[in-house]
Amino acid sequence: MTTVIRERDLEALVVGVTLLGSGGGGDSRAFGRILQRRLGTGDLELLDAADVADGYLSPVGVVGATSVLSEKLPSGREFATAVQAVSRWTDQPVDGLMSLEAGGLNGLSALVAAVDMGLPFVDADLMGRALPRLDQFSWAVAGRSLTPCALSEPGGQVVVVDNIDPAGLERAVRSFVVHTGGWAVLALAPTPAAAAISDAVNGSLARALELGRTHAGLPVSAAPSEVAGALGGRLLGDGRVDEVARYGGRSHGAGGAFGRGTVCVVDEPSRAVVRIETENEYLLAMVDGEPVVTTPDLVCVLDRRTLQPIAVDAIRSGDEVLVIALPGPEWWRHGERLTHVGPRAFGLTCDPLLLAAS
Structure with a gap:
């Protein structure tokens, strides 16, 4: 059954992705408010790979010191800029988005990107929770390359990284964000949908929404x-x-x-x-x-x-x-x-x- 997210679901979703953060993953409330404004009275479907079987998916999310997002807010252009950059580099259009991680604010950031870019969103991610390092992406653990990829920071700089292993990418990303305001958007290369989810965690946001709804239904006296x-x-x-x-x-x-x-x-x-x-x-x-x-x-x-x-x-x-x-x-x-x-x-x-x- 397709999961549909509407404005009334956002509070529960924020709590759910926060639980999947296991105490980390950044404050999801800011992106919850952004998503609320973007979504309005509309809705957003969480698809599976079969719904975009012939398409190419790009995993996206925020990397770096997410705590500084409250001081240096996203302009709204960073996601599109990073996705377009990696699309140009690979000469492959992006037909849909998925998330880098489901825990914390990245459980919501890719949803914001999907609404802003008018792209389908597939409920798959590369962690299933919050984890701190890029070498802990499921793609990296499965032996797949994380490059080429693109980084876009709020000041407008864009960097494409290629031909580097996950450990090297971790160092490159942290060096980039240290000098560009503390955080950036990361977009991985467009990948055929079936391949993209074969080494991904599937259904994390549907689980987050279920957790959040259950949490909201708990009596005060529980x-x-x-x-x-x-x-x-x-x-x-x-x-x-x-x-x-x-x-x-x-x-x-x-x-x-x-x-x-x-x-x-x-x-x-x-x-x-x-x-x-x-x-x-x-x-x-x-x-x-x-x-x-x-x-x-x-x-x-x-x-x-x-x-x-x-x-x-x-x-x-x-x-x-x-x-x-x-x-x-x-x-x-x-x-x-x-x-x-x-x-x-x-x-x-x-x-x-x-x-x-x-």
Whole structure:
């Protein structure tokens, strides 16, 4: 069944992509407001590849320091500029768009691009959640090249990158955005639809919308276990944040330097200590020192009163929270894929511990 997004769905979709962000992925509310203005009283279909079987898809999204988007807002031209640049370079028209990642603001940014450019949107992405590095795109993990690609920044500069591996692209992108305002739009090469989704995570935004609708339907009086169960996850803790420690930058993987940290929550009913290891996202949760769930599953921290998700960079000591784990994308659970997004990929000496697949 085709999923259709209308104005009344946007609040739920914002919450859903925020949950898929696992504490990261940037603030999706700004793009939620942009999409609301663009969409108006219209609607947007989330298609599958069969709907554009003979077409070429370009994955698009925002890269860099998404926190500065509130200070340096997009003009609206960046997506079209990046897509047109990579289309010219490859001499291949773009017939539809898909997203780079489903978690956080990029769950919505490609939707904004599709509305602005009048292109179909296919519900497929290269992460299924939020992850910090370009070498963690599913295309890269499957051994496919990420180049040629194009970068467009809000000042108008456009750069096309070709003949470079994912680790090199990660370094090139971060160097570019450091000197051009902190963020840019990335558009990957137009790819036949069937090939584009064969190594992608499918249906992430439909899942996000379902999560958001479920979240919106939770009664104010819902017990913590009911909240976790309704969202299809497991309750790890219900209590107050006792400590938030941030350790500054430490480099992991393909050239990224991300701030490491730890969040400790004291579970009110049991007095157990829930410790969460963080980088850009919540990565690993332990209860009284025993690991219980790890990336690529989703560790979500919700405000206990409002049930709104709290981002890694927004959580503070004294917050009263629920810690809930949700199953991550099925795509990452198979074979060698897990090694690219499990805890050891972030420098954590722990084997993956995953919830039962939903």
